[in-house]
Amino acid sequence: MAKEPLRIGFVGCGGIAGAHIGGYQANDGAELVAACDISEKAAKALAEKIGGAAYTDLEEMLDKEKLDAVSLLTPPAIRMPITRTLCEHKVHIFSEKPLADSVAVAKDMAKAAGENSVLLMVAQCHKFHEPVRKTRELIDDGTLGKVRMVRNRFGYGWTKTDDQVRSRGGVLLDNGAHSSYLLRFLGGEPVRVMARGDRADDITLLRDVAAVLETSDNCLGVIELNGTVPKSKGIIEVYGTGGAAYIDYAGESVFLPGDSNEKIVLTDPDLPGSHRFDREIGHFLACVRGEETPMIGAEEGVRDLMVIEAIFKSIQDGEMVDVG
Numbered sequence: 001m002a003k004e005p006l007r008i009g010f011v012g013c014g015g016i017a018g019a020h021i022g023g024y025q026a027n028d029g030a031e032l033v034a035a036c037d038i039s040e041k042a043a044k045a046l047a048e049k050i051g052g053a054a055y056t057d058l059e060e061m062l063d064k065e066k067l068d069a070v071s072l073l074t075p076p077a078i079r080m081p082i083t084r085t086l087c088e089h090k091v092h093i094f095s096e097k098p099l100a101d102s103v104a105v106a107k108d109m110a111k112a113a114g115e116n117s118v119l120l121m122v123a124q125c126h127k128f129h130e131p132v133r134k135t136r137e138l139i140d141d142g143t144l145g146k147v148r149m150v151r152n153r154f155g156y157g158w159t160k161t162d163d164q165v166r167s168r169g170g171v172l173l174d175n176g177a178h179s180s181y182l183l184r185f186l187g188g189e190p191v192r193v194m195a196r197g198d199r200a201d202d203i204t205l206l207r208d209v210a211a212v213l214e215t216s217d218n219c220l221g222v223i224e225l226n227g228t229v230p231k232s233k234g235i236i237e238v239y240g241t242g243g244a245a246y247i248d249y250a251g252e253s254v255f256l257p258g259d260s261n262e263k264i265v266l267t268d269p270d271l272p273g274s275h276r277f278d279r280e281i282g283h284f285l286a287c288v289r290g291e292e293t294p295m296i297g298a299e300e301g302v303r304d305l306m307v308i309e310a311i312f313k314s315i316q317d318g319e320m321v322d323v324g
Contacts, residue, residue: 005031006288009065009091011058011082012073013037013046016096019125020071021050022274023281030285034065058082062089069094069119069288075167076101077204083109087116094284096123098177098308099301101169101204106305110298121284121294122301124181126236128279131253131266135186135238135245138255145242145258147217150187152179153224155232162205170206171227172197172308179223180307181300186238188217190307190323195314198228203312211311213323223311 008030010017017035024030032050037043040056047054055061062085069092072079076098086093093113099122100106113120126132138144154175168174183190195211207228213221226232234249243257245266253266272278286292303324310323 003029003289005029006068006285007066008032009034009036009052009061009067009070010046010050010073011036011070011086012075012096013039013042014073016073017046017071019274019277020073020094020281021046023277024285026274026278027282027285029289030281034061034067036061058085062086062091067091069284072096076169076173080105080109083120084112087112087118090116090118092119092121092288094121094123094281095301097181097301098122098169098173098305099298100305101173103302103305103309106298106302110302113298119284119287119294120298120301121287122296122298122304123280124178124296124300125276125280126178126182127185127276127296128283129247129276130268130271131245131247132182132186132236134266135236135247135255138243138245139186139238139240143242143257144238144240144245144255147187147219147238147240149220149222149237149239150183151222151224151235151237151239152182153226153233153235154179155224155226155229155234157227157230157232165207165227166202166204170202170204171225172203172206172209172312175225176209176223176308176311177304179225180304181296182236183213183215183221183223184303184307186236187219187221188215189303190214190221190310191216192320192322193307193310193314194320195311197312197315200312200316206312206315209311209315211314213307213311 035046043054072095190213198208209225236247314321
């Protein structure tokens with residue numbers, strides 16, 4: 001007998017919602033039924049896309065729609081009260097990264113979810129990116145050897161007002177949440193960091209950051225985040241004693257074995273560009289149904305913010321800082 005589809009809502013109707021809509025639509029077993037935003041115009045626009053109802057009041061949406069889960073897409077600074085309300089209604093949460101704007105708040109969110117037996121999963125789409133997955137496999141089977149260095153650069157032009165930059169948390173909280181997770185996933189847990197940024201007074205207005213981190217596995221991590229130039233590649237480089245993996249988000253991703261001139265392609269041209277979003281949401285739905293164990297739970301979001309806060313403290317102090 002076919003299972004009833006999970007009833008899905010959206011809280012926050014900004015630009016990233018499109019990727020979430022596509023991800024749900026690419027998977028079976030999800031019915032998109034409602035959208036909520038403080039902007040009535042935004043809520044109605046998204047509701048029209050999914051053929052659902054629009055709300056500006058979260059409690060009203062939860063009372064009327066009887067949701068199983070939501071995508072939480074608001075700015076990170078306002079997610080705590082929303083999470084508490086969702087947990088009280090026993091609604092599972094797929095939260096965009098970062099989980100919150102501080103470690104303390106993220107821990108409170110994780111606690112609320114745990115106390116109410118609610119799944120709180122963090123959106124880390126890059127874990128599901130095919131070249132990243134294949135690189136992790138090369139690490140796990142020993143082909144890449146001992147990982148000695150991981151370099152990640154994410155950049156994009158930010159011709160935005162200070163208010164728009166702040167709403168995203170600044171480049172460190174925004175893309176830095178991805179960078180923190182990728183370093184941990186590919187190189188191990190960071191224990192120390194030295195960093196510099198374009199300003200040290202307000203994390204939510206950071207536009208340029210460079211950080212060097214040391215992990216518990218004696219791997220060095222280099223994170224470069226840029227939001228001031230018009231063009232900048234999205235790349236991940238993983239250097240091991242057995243070879244090097246080059247992941248290029250705008251081109252071909254390859255593994256170069258250290259003992260030959262062979263080139264192993266990590267990119268799968270048959271996968272759609274949206275595949276990492278489709279996969280992460282498919283995993284979330286399976287976790288809600290109890291079919292899979294969450295790979296990126298709330299504790300991962302807390303750990304990412306520990307790394308981010310250490311990077312910012314190093315920027316502020318001009319010194320090396322311990323993580324956690």
